[in-house]
Amino acid sequence: MRDDFNIEKIVTKLKNKRKIFVSEADLQLEMAWIIKEEYPNSKVRLEYCPEFDPNMHIDILVITNGEWIPIELKYKTKGCTKTIDDEKFILKNHGAKDVNCYLYLKDIQRIESIRKNVPKFKAGYTIFVTNELSYLHKPMKENCVYKEFSLEEGIIKSGTLNWSEEASEGTKKNCEIPIELKAKYLINWKTYSKIDETNTGTFMYLVNEIKK
DSSP states (O other): OOSSOOHHHHHHHHHHHOSOOSSHHHHHHHHHHHHHHHOTTSEEEEEEOOTTOTTOOEEEEEEETTEEEEEEEEEEOOOEEEEETTEEEEEOOOOOHHHHHHHHHHHHHHHHHHHHHOTTBOEEEEEEEESOGGGGSOOSSTTOTTGGGOOOTTOEEEEEEOOOTTOOHHHHTTOOSOEEEEEEEEOOEEEEEEOOSSTTSEEEEEEEEEEO
């Protein structure tokens, strides 16, 4: 090992290599590649199924000196087409901001469950990359159905988080169970890349660490 595992160092190298990704799988591959280059003695696994829950798939699992570092990724984009170095990127419009916020927090909950079940848990990380800047802002409606899941800048997420009573069954489909977080997590967005001056040209990223 060159250094102790440093997620910000990995993200910085990723930023320098790629300003934009085709998909979440593209992001996953590039990040895993950088991790392997930076920490060549570590094992790096994609979509790993842990023994304690074979239905779980960890986006990236890094194993160093026998210790686990699970990483969960989200890449949710606002539809657009960008050209970088003569390569065209056609990004989907993912929408469903309410559900995507829920799923990001569920990633944190998932890594907390890994920590509980894996004795040699070192640390875990959740990462969200997006060019949909509304994620950074407080919901416009005070009684918004996903208020407790909001990922607005500066908010702290902890405890039991649930949909409001007004949330429809369609909105909550496959996401009905409340999120239960054991620790407190600060939502702190940072600039990932700036491609152009349009409303789809700035990418932001969010990292949360789930400590041992």
